[in-house]
Amino acid sequence: MRRSPASSNAPARSRTEMRQKVRTALGSLLQVVLAAGVGLAIGAIMMNATGYDWKEALQALWLGSFGDLWGFADTLAEATPLILTGLTFALSFRAGYFNIGAQGQMIIGALVAVAIGSSLAAPKPIGMIVVILAAAAAGALWAMPASLLRVTRGVHEVITTIMFNWIATYLARYLVFNVLNDPRSAERTVRVLPEVRMGTIIAGADATWALFVSVFIALFFYWLLWHSPWGFEMRIAGLNREALRYAGGSPTWGVHMTFLLAGVAAGVAGATQIIGRPPTFALYGDLSNLGQLGFDGIAVALVGRNHPIGIIFAAIFFGALSTGARTMQIMAGVPLDLIRVVHGVVIMAMAAPETWSILRRYIASRVPARASAAAASRAER
Amino acid sequence: MIFSSLLINALHAMVPITVTATGEILSERAGLVNIGMEGILLISAFAAVVGAEAGGPLLGMLVGMLAGALIGLIHGIITIYFRGDQTISGVGINVLGAGLVAFGLVWQWGQAGFHQVPRAVRFPHIATPFGSLSPMVFVAIALALLTYYLINYTNLGLKLKAVGENPAAADAAGVSVERVRLFGAIYAGALAGLAGAYLSIDWLATVTRSLPAGRGFIALATVVFSGLNPLLAIVGGMIFGFFDGLALVVSTSREVTRVIPYQFIQMLPYVVTLLVVAGVIGRARFPRASGQPYRRE
Numbered sequence: 201m202r203r204s205p206a207s208s209n210a211p212a213r214s215r216t217e218m219r220q221k222v223r224t225a226l227g228s229l230l231q232v233v234l235a236a237g238v239g240l241a242i243g244a245i246m247m248n249a250t251g252y253d254w255k256e257a258l259q260a261l262w263l264g265s266f267g268d269l270w271g272f273a274d275t276l277a278e279a280t281p282l283i284l285t286g287l288t289f290a291l292s293f294r295a296g297y298f299n300i301g302a303q304g305q306m307i308i309g310a311l312v313a314v315a316i317g318s319s320l321a322a323p324k325p326i327g328m329i330v331v332i333l334a335a336a337a338a339g340a341l342w343a344m345p346a347s348l349l350r351v352t353r354g355v356h357e358v359i360t361t362i363m364f365n366w367i368a369t370y371l372a373r374y375l376v377f378n379v380l381n382d383p384r385s386a387e388r389t390v391r392v393l394p395e396v397r398m399g400t401i402i403a404g405a406d407a408t409w410a411l412f413v414s415v416f417i418a419l420f421f422y423w424l425l426w427h428s429p430w431g432f433e434m435r436i437a438g439l440n441r442e443a444l445r446y447a448g449g450s451p452t453w454g455v456h457m458t459f460l461l462a463g464v465a466a467g468v469a470g471a472t473q474i475i476g477r478p479p480t481f482a483l484y485g486d487l488s489n490l491g492q493l494g495f496d497g498i499a500v501a502l503v504g505r506n507h508p509i510g511i512i513f514a515a516i517f518f519g520a521l522s523t524g525a526r527t528m529q530i531m532a533g534v535p536l537d538l539i540r541v542v543h544g545v546v547i548m549a550m551a552a553p554e555t556w557s558i559l560r561r562y563i564a565s566r567v568p569a570r571a572s573a574a575a576a577s578r579a580e581r
Numbered sequence: 582m583i584f585s586s587l588l589i590n591a592l593h594a595m596v597p598i599t600v601t602a603t604g605e606i607l608s609e610r611a612g613l614v615n616i617g618m619e620g621i622l623l624i625s626a627f628a629a630v631v632g633a634e635a636g637g638p639l640l641g642m643l644v645g646m647l648a649g650a651l652i653g654l655i656h657g658i659i660t661i662y663f664r665g666d667q668t669i670s671g672v673g674i675n676v677l678g679a680g681l682v683a684f685g686l687v688w689q690w691g692q693a694g695f696h697q698v699p700r701a702v703r704f705p706h707i708a709t710p711f712g713s714l715s716p717m718v719f720v721a722i723a724l725a726l727l728t729y730y731l732i733n734y735t736n737l738g739l740k741l742k743a744v745g746e747n748p749a750a751a752d753a754a755g756v757s758v759e760r761v762r763l764f765g766a767i768y769a770g771a772l773a774g775l776a777g778a779y780l781s782i783d784w785l786a787t788v789t790r791s792l793p794a795g796r797g798f799i800a801l802a803t804v805v806f807s808g809l810n811p812l813l814a815i816v817g818g819m820i821f822g823f824f825d826g827l828a829l830v831v832s833t834s835r836e837v838t839r840v841i842p843y844q845f846i847q848m849l850p851y852v853v854t855l856l857v858v859a860g861v862i863g864r865a866r867f868p869r870a871s872g873q874p875y876r877r878e
Binding site for chain 2 (some may be wrong): 246250298300349353355356358359360362363364365366367370371373374378492495498499502535537538539540541542543544545546547548550551552553
């Protein structure tokens, strides 16, 4: 934790704190921009090495995602589930855990959305709300065993959440083809009823009102984490479990709560892909309309600095990448999957924030000793 | 008939899990965790096919191993020298692997998602009374034995353990913490690379976008199961390999799939992994400095 400088003068202290805060925020923004830049640069180098026109590709990437209103709407549509799966990773990370089970929790949410959305003929907003709540509950339920096993048996959540992802995938394949299948179309499940489908924001584009559901949940989680006593306990559980125990809190309770809420976000992400994503309003047999959204959430969370507001902007960035990638494939012939390479590089670049303090220390070592000592104490945090 | 094919399949399914787990065990002994095993398996499986199609199966194995070692090196540099978060870097490797291979499949063979490895460049098998067996089964067991010897009976092993338990003391004794850990990172990467090559040019004879199908993570579960003992990685590989092989054999048997849908049979290895890690092991003891970057005072 950052120690605030000891001072008897309160206003001066808050001013220093403020300056410190701004500096930290600018530092992390710079780091995020650099990581994104490194990712795109390596993508461009790969395109060049494999014989594609990288300039044309990057241009297509930009035009497809931000070039016009419809492109931007598609970017927002892609961002909608990413905000939620990003929150899944970020919430658990705040509590000190690596929940990489968003993929499975999202699949379960989508399955429940299909099952209920295709059979519940309720008037307009009620059906939607029921579907979203049920998907949220299902996602939360699917996330619970991981935190239970971690707390009671000490089993690492990376292993358990991945196993649950695979179990969810096979369960979905079974249900899609054998239980929820559409007799008229072998490739997908039954479609959800028109009453539970969410309307588009702009006619002809993919973005629906589901975007506001995502943003609302992000804002709610922000409030919960930073402005409610439960959130405080959750964050302390991540920072220092012993301190929480001494303060009379229960570290395990915070862990279960974060996994539960993380599952809620992922479950709703699954629902938004079913009731809030035209034109199919169903789940494909190869689960292609869920793709890798659960894993993409990890990159979104890291770039968003595991902060709900940061995640909204990071999701728009990654949403733009996937929308632009489609245009890139059409215009420059570059395979869509190249964008996943960019994702991977961005994550790895985000892994090492110390690179910056090492760089700073290196620079400081070339100027007088006082500055170097200050840099070292800052780097020590 | 069913029995011998089950035996052969179980032995074959053991290889990637035991080999990957063995490398990771050595790395974790030195305090360096790499959860990017799934990504390394995938990338090296792809690289091995490219190598094998250029110069035969042996070159393929070598290229796969080198690809794995290279990624291990990158992970090592990020986490040891830049003091990056080991788990985040590992996650990055997994995502990177998915992208590289999906892109590479299209770029190399013009096919999205699937490439069959030609028979001519597959790793040769030995004929046994039970069916054709890959020599990699013996290599896997030999590697686990070698790694056990390396950790417990050599000077290097002593340094590895010291670096994992108490890097500051090891540093004071003149051991280069960074270099020993980097060796662990490369060793784990190279072994996972060999396992990935085995998946594509030997056992499964294909490259797909999700070829390892979670085996990298099952190997990580085996690391936990083994309590960082390479000999137990053989046992772990046998257990998980049996269910992996069973799923492969049984899901093609019509008598069984009529009763149990094959998707549920394919779930088996993952369910068993969950049950084993949840029930059998409990809390394993890991080196004190595991997962911690080392900072010289």
